[in-house]
Amino acid sequence: xxxxxxxxxxxxxxxxxxxxxxxxxxxxxxxxxxxxxxxxxxxxxxxxxxxxxxxxxxxxxxxxxxxxxxxxxxxxxxxxxxxxxxxxxxxxxxxxxxxxxxxxxxxxxxxxxxxxxxxxxxxxxxxxxxxxxxxxxxxxxxxxxxxxxxxxxxxxxxxxxxxxxxxxxxxxxxxxxxxxxxxxxxxxxxxxxxxxxxxxxxxxxxxxxxxxxxxxxxxxxxxxxxxxxxxxxxxxxxxxxxxxxxxxxxxxxxxxxxxxxxxxxxxxxxxxxxxxxxxxxxxxxxxxxxxxxxxxxxxxxxxxxxxxxxxxxxxxxxxxxxxxxxxxxxxxxxxxxxxxxxxxxxxxxxxxxxxxxxxxxxxxxxxxxxxxxxxxxxxxxxxxxxxxxxxxxxxxxxxxxxxxxxxxxxxxxxxxxxxxxxxxxxxxxxxxxxxxx
Amino acid sequence: xxxxxxxxxxxxxxxxxxxxxxxxxxxxxxxxxxxxxxxxxxxxxxxxxxxxxxxxxxxxxxxxxxxxxxxxxxxxxxxxxxxxxxxxxxxxxxxxxxxxxxxxxxxxxxxxxxxxxxxxxxxxxxxxxxxxxxxxxxxxxxxxxxxxxxxxxxxxxxxxxxxxxxxxxxxxxxxxxxxxxxxxxxxxxxxxxxxxxxxxxxxxxxxxxxxxxxxxxxxxxxxxxxxxxxxxxxxxxxxxxxxxxxxxxxxxxxxxxxxxxxxxxxxxxxxxxxxxxxxxxxxxxxxxxxxxxxxxxxxxxxxxxxxxxxxxxxxxxxxxxxxxxxxxxxxxxxxxxxxxxxxxxxxxxxxxxxxxxxxxxxxxxxxxxxxxxxxxxxxxxxxxxxxxxxxxxxxxxxxxxxxxxxxxxxxxxxxxxxxxxxxxxxxxxxxxxxxxxxxxxxxxxxxxxxxxxxxxxxxxxxxxxxxxxxxxx
Numbered sequence: 029x030x031x032x033x034x035x036x037x038x039x040x041x042x043x044x045x046x047x048x049x050x051x052x053x054x055x056x057x058x059x060x061x062x063x064x065x066x067x068x069x070x071x072x073x074x075x076x077x078x079x080x081x082x083x084x085x086x087x088x089x090x091x092x093x094x095x096x097x098x099x100x101x102x103x104x105x106x107x108x109x110x111x112x113x114x115x116x117x118x119x120x121x122x123x124x125x126x127x128x129x130x131x132x133x134x135x136x137x138x139x140x141x142x143x144x145x146x147x148x149x150x151x152x153x154x155x156x157x158x159x160x161x162x163x164x165x166x167x168x169x170x171x172x173x174x175x176x177x178x179x180x181x182x183x184x185x186x187x188x189x190x191x192x193x194x195x196x197x198x199x200x201x202x203x204x205x206x207x208x209x210x211x212x213x214x215x216x217x218x219x220x221x222x223x224x225x226x227x228x229x230x231x232x233x234x235x236x237x238x239x240x241x242x243x244x245x246x247x248x249x250x251x252x253x254x255x256x257x258x259x260x261x262x263x264x265x266x267x268x269x270x271x272x273x274x275x276x277x278x279x280x281x282x283x284x285x286x287x288x289x290x291x292x293x294x295x296x297x298x299x300x301x302x303x304x305x306x307x308x309x310x311x312x313x314x315x316x317x318x319x320x321x322x323x324x325x326x327x328x329x330x331x332x333x334x335x336x337x338x339x340x341x342x343x344x345x346x347x348x349x350x351x352x353x354x355x356x357x358x359x360x361x362x363x364x365x366x367x368x369x370x371x372x373x374x375x376x377x378x379x380x381x382x383x384x385x386x387x388x389x390x391x392x393x394x395x396x397x398x399x400x401x402x403x404x405x406x407x408x409x410x411x412x413x414x415x416x417x418x419x420x421x422x423x424x425x426x427x428x429x430x431x432x433x434x435x436x437x438x439x440x441x442x443x444x445x446x447x448x449x450x451x452x453x454x455x456x457x458x459x460x461x462x463x464x465x
Numbered sequence: 466x467x468x469x470x471x472x473x474x475x476x477x478x479x480x481x482x483x484x485x486x487x488x489x490x491x492x493x494x495x496x497x498x499x500x501x502x503x504x505x506x507x508x509x510x511x512x513x514x515x516x517x518x519x520x521x522x523x524x525x526x527x528x529x530x531x532x533x534x535x536x537x538x539x540x541x542x543x544x545x546x547x548x549x550x551x552x553x554x555x556x557x558x559x560x561x562x563x564x565x566x567x568x569x570x571x572x573x574x575x576x577x578x579x580x581x582x583x584x585x586x587x588x589x590x591x592x593x594x595x596x597x598x599x600x601x602x603x604x605x606x607x608x609x610x611x612x613x614x615x616x617x618x619x620x621x622x623x624x625x626x627x628x629x630x631x632x633x634x635x636x637x638x639x640x641x642x643x644x645x646x647x648x649x650x651x652x653x654x655x656x657x658x659x660x661x662x663x664x665x666x667x668x669x670x671x672x673x674x675x676x677x678x679x680x681x682x683x684x685x686x687x688x689x690x691x692x693x694x695x696x697x698x699x700x701x702x703x704x705x706x707x708x709x710x711x712x713x714x715x716x717x718x719x720x721x722x723x724x725x726x727x728x729x730x731x732x733x734x735x736x737x738x739x740x741x742x743x744x745x746x747x748x749x750x751x752x753x754x755x756x757x758x759x760x761x762x763x764x765x766x767x768x769x770x771x772x773x774x775x776x777x778x779x780x781x782x783x784x785x786x787x788x789x790x791x792x793x794x795x796x797x798x799x800x801x802x803x804x805x806x807x808x809x810x811x812x813x814x815x816x817x818x819x820x821x822x823x824x825x826x827x828x829x830x831x832x833x834x835x836x837x838x839x840x841x842x843x844x845x846x847x848x849x850x851x852x853x854x855x856x857x858x859x860x861x862x863x864x865x866x867x868x869x870x871x872x873x874x875x876x877x878x879x880x881x882x883x884x885x886x887x888x889x890x891x892x893x894x895x896x897x898x899x900x901x902x903x904x905x906x907x908x909x910x911x912x913x914x915x916x917x918x919x920x921x922x923x924x925x926x927x928x929x930x931x932x933x934x935x936x937x938x
Contacts, residue, residue: 030748079752135745200480200545201614201639215796216780224733225740233752236759260809261760269771278780280793298754315733322780323792327799345734346782350543350569353536355735358570362533368504401574402525403583406495410502410519417514449578 029139029167030081030097032126033069035062036146038088038117043147058173062145063108065171069143074101079233083129088114091125097133117146123160130164139165139193148172167193195229195285195308206308209282214289216324217275218316222344223288226306226313234289234301236263267291267301278322279303284310286319315345359398370395371411375418382429385455392437393453400449412441432458476640478688481547481563481608483600484531487649487694488554489591492524493584497697523694524584527648528577536570544568545610549603552580553596555589563608593649597664601671604643605681614639615682644688651693664689765811774803802831806888815860815881816888822850822860823885830889835897843901850885851908854878882909 041059056064066084073080081097084104094107122144130140142162160168194207238259270276271291281287285308293299306312310320361367374395377388399407415438419431436456440446446453499518521529531550538546547568550560560576561567585591607615620637645664651657668687675681729740755761778800786792808814816823826846829839853860860877886909889902 081748133746134748135743137743138745138748198474200477201475201610203475213797214800215793216778216800217775218780225729225731227740231749233749236755236761238759257758257760257762259760260763260766260813262809264755264758264760264763265766265768265771265809267755268766268768269775272768273772273775275772275775275779277775280797294751298752300752300755302749314736314738317782318786319793321786321790321792322782323796324778324799325781326777327792327795344782347734348736352540352736353570354540354737356571360529360533360536362529364500365504367500368502371502372504397578401578401582402521402528403493404521404525405583406519406521406525410516413516414502417516421513 029141030083030130030134031073031141031143032083032085032129033066034085034087034091034122034126034142034144035059035066035111036088036117036144037086037111037114038147038149039113039115040117040147040149042113058147059111059113061173062171063111065145065173066108067105070101070104083133084108085122085125085129086111086114087118087122087125089116089118089121090114091121093125093129096129117149119160123162127163130162134164136164139167141167141169144168144170146170146172147174165193195305197308204308206285207282208285208305209280212287212289212303213280214277215280215286216278216322217270218278218322218344220274220276220290222316223276223290223313224315224345226288226304226316229305229307232303232305234263234303236261236301263301267299270301271299278319281305282308284308284320286310286312314348317346359394361398361402361404371414375414378415378418378430378434379422379426381427381433382458385429385433388433389453389455396441396446396453397449400447405447408441408447412438415441429458432456472640476642476685478642478644478686479546480610481604481641481643482549483603483643483645484548484550485593485596485600485645485647485649486527486531486550486552487591487593487596487647488524488552488558488584490584490586490588491650492527492694493522493586495520495696496523496526498526522583523650523696524582527694528582531648532570532573535573539569547608549600551596551599551603553593553599554585554591555595557595557599559599559603563603563606565609593647593660594663594667597645597647597660598667598671600645601667601684601687604641604645604684604687605671605675605678607641607682611639611641611682640685641682642686642688643684644690646690646692648692648694650695651691657691657693660691661689763810766809767811767814767817770817774807778803802833802892805831805891814884815877816884819860822846822853826885827888830892830898830901834895835901837897840897840901844904847905847908850881885909 037059041062042057044055044057045061046055070082073082079099081099082095082101082104083097084094084107086092086094094111095104098104126142130138134140162168194205196203196205198204266277266289270289271293276288276290279287279289286306288304288306290302290304291299292302310318313319316322359370361370370391374388374391377384377391381388395407395411399405415434419434422430433456437453440453445451497520499520501518502516535548535550538548544565547563549563550573552558552560558580560573560580566572615637618637618639647660649660651660668684672683675683725744727742727744729742731738731740778796780796808817811818816827820827823846825839826843829835829843832839835843857874859874860881882905886902886905889898889905893899893902
């Protein structure tokens with residue numbers, strides 16, 4: 029995660045550190061010690077976390093961005109030499125400055141760590157310090173440089189690889205926290221196209237590293253050619269295979285937490301193994317179903333209770349169990365226009381009678397049912413009037429059935445018994461179509 | 466986050482909402498809000514007689530608005546935001562329960578039609594109190610999620626928690642927070658006050674009952690909303706419509722200047738999903754290629770073989786899986802077994818480079834158990850290898866892709882036997898696995914001794930082999 033180093037440059041930092049067992053030759057100021065510590069931190073970054081972005085700010089009563097986010101640690105080092113002491117310490121200024129810096133660069137959802145180096149001396153001011161309010165997920169580490177303890181050990185502790193931050197989610201009646209396990213186990217493979225674009229908590233670059241143990245080392249001797257690049261790595265193999273096959277690996281990140289390992293290529297020739305941490309929970313990708321229940325078909329025989337017939341195997345994406353309202357084709361007359369369009373649909377069928385007799389009565393019954401459900405009985409007379417008027421508007425070429433069925437339906441709509449939900453309006457038998465006798 | 470905000474978020478009142486709808490004859494009157502049945506843009510010829518606009522009743526407007534509210538909430542929150550609708554006239558009539566199967570419009574619509582949607586016409590003894598009391602009773606019924614949490618919480622008194630004995634006052638931190646929305650028509654402020662007062666009295670009575678009851682969960686907080694409906698009612702419509710949008714969680718990112726794609730709409734399996742994209746700079750910007758890192762310059766990874774492994778472990782979804790079944794664990798152990806010994810590169814293996822010599826042993830040895838029949842096949846495989854070595858046949862096909870001449874043939878066989886032994890040792894998990902390992906070790910040691918002395922012993926090995934083959938038959 030990106031880091032912001034904030035160095036206190038208030039006047040109190042210009043004091044010399046007096047230590048009983050040091051001679052006058054290695055006297056240094058608090059600020060010099062802070063700069064020294066920052067340099068050690070940058071050493072660590074360049075050795076172990078080359079890809080992290082680091083920004084540098086200096087604060088007193090105001091806060092200045094000495095360097096925006098960069099991976100160029102040498103330029104950061106050179107800027108450290110230019111720091112000058114100013115007036116008094118004010119933590120509000122640094123919080124505001126850091127918020128501005130992070131929001132403009134990464135947005136409000138990228139976690140960042142803030143490392144605050146200060147002597148903690150607020151001078152003459154008697155202001156009570158409010159807890160800092162960061163507008164992004166923040167891991168704040170304050171390094172207080174004081175006379176009582178040497179600062180180097182605490183700085184060293186600080187630069188150790190940051191732990192993954194546990195994921196916290198609040199739903200009704202549930203506050204759940206998930207922690208990422210130190211082992212990521214592959215649980216099987218899926219085609220990239222089947223996975224789609226699921227909601228993710230975070231994305232991570234997976235970097236191959238020298239494996240510590242020698243557990244699975246092959247006994248076959250092979251020439252050691254030396255050099256890191258020439259020692260085989262599983263990550264590189266996995267990356268190559270998922271890339272060639274257009275696959276991705278489903279993996280387990282912790283209890284009830286899943287992730288996807290896939291190959292990610294930028295516009296150029298570079299590509300990398302990426303880990304997508306899904307939202308915790310076994311239902312985090314709705315169109316894949318319960319992630320706990322994904323297995324290769326050969327293992328179905330072990331699911332004893334419900335052996336699957338081949339026909340029952342389902343393909344991705346899975347259909348949702350309950351349809352959303354937009355795919356239900358339900359009647360909704362909140363807007364006047366939707367009622368009008370439902371009526372127009374019936375009229376369109378009416379003009380094409382007798383061909384559309386079935387459709388005409390189907391739509392009429394649907395409208396009638398909805399009107400009864402909503403208690404919208406006023407619609408019955410209104411619709412009857414529309415049918416009667418439609419008869420007068422029919423062209424001379426219209427089939428006689430048009431006028432007959434419309435008049436018949438209009439008459440029925442005015443009858444009270446039609447308002448019984450169980451009553452179904454069926455077509456009038458006309459003399460003109462005897463085929464079904 | 467302060468603790469009260471936390472409680473509001475953890476136990477939101479909108480987990481349970483009850484609509485109490487006034488179903489008295491008064492609601493059968495017209496809303497006086499005219500609705501045109503002819504579309505505005507359709508102008509027909511001179512003979513066209515426009516149809517007089519019709520008006521929905523107060524009831525129709527109310528039920529439509531409530532159902533629209535339900536539709537939106539249930540679309541966006543398929544679970545955990547539960548709504549019940551109760552009609553109040555001379556009695557209370559509930560359209561649904563807290564059961565998940567009844568939390569949908571199809572069910573509510575069906576109940577409404579069977580009850581008879583339109584308010585009764587005769588002026589009977591109708592009251593909102595019936596519905597309000599029924600709503601409070603409903604609030605004291607725990608939802609399935611609440612029941613689950615109450616059961617899990619050790620501080621819950623025994624009436625909810627079958628696993629812990631003893632009674633006593635509840636120290637449980639699980640709260641029953643809820644909301645009642647009354648849609649009615651109040652003549653004056655006094656009527657509203659009366660409704661509020663009765664609500665308070667009934668809530669206290671209900672809570673007293675609930676504390677003593679085995680199955681009921683007392684209400685800790687209830688948000689009462691009274692929506693006053695009257696005809697010719699732009700106000701009434703606004704009041705209801707405003708509420709619908711309270712739940713909408715989307716807040717699109719605004720872009721200044723150039724175009725920013727912040728959201729993408731896609732469909733998966735017929736459902737529409739809105740993907741929210743991160744619009745800030747990515748911290749993963751410009752990473753070095755994997756080929757520049759550790760293991761990046763190795764060129765003979767067994768990519769094709771890994772592709773075969775992936776295809777044989779391609780995941781499928783099952784329709785019905787028994788509860789508690791953890792198929793993931795089965796998948797994990799299958800993969801672990803298959804990759805117990807899995808050389809990463811072509812140059813680091815003999816047995817996987819000329820598979821026809823080693824199959825079906827390679828496949829069978831990975832199984833949980835080797836059947837007697839499979840053991841014979843595996844032994845046969847070993848005998849064939851011994852025979853090959855005796856005949857000084859090359860171990861690798863000529864086009865195996867290894868650079869240079871590679872090790873001498875004797876050395877190849879020595880490494881192959883070591884590799885095979887390593888594989889079988891790693892997979893030694895059943896009696897027949899152990900027998901296979903023993904056979905392998907016997908032959909390996911014999912051939913090793915043979916090759917280390919001179920070729921005069923070749924004959925001896927062949928005799929041994931023939932004898933073994935006979936035994937097999």
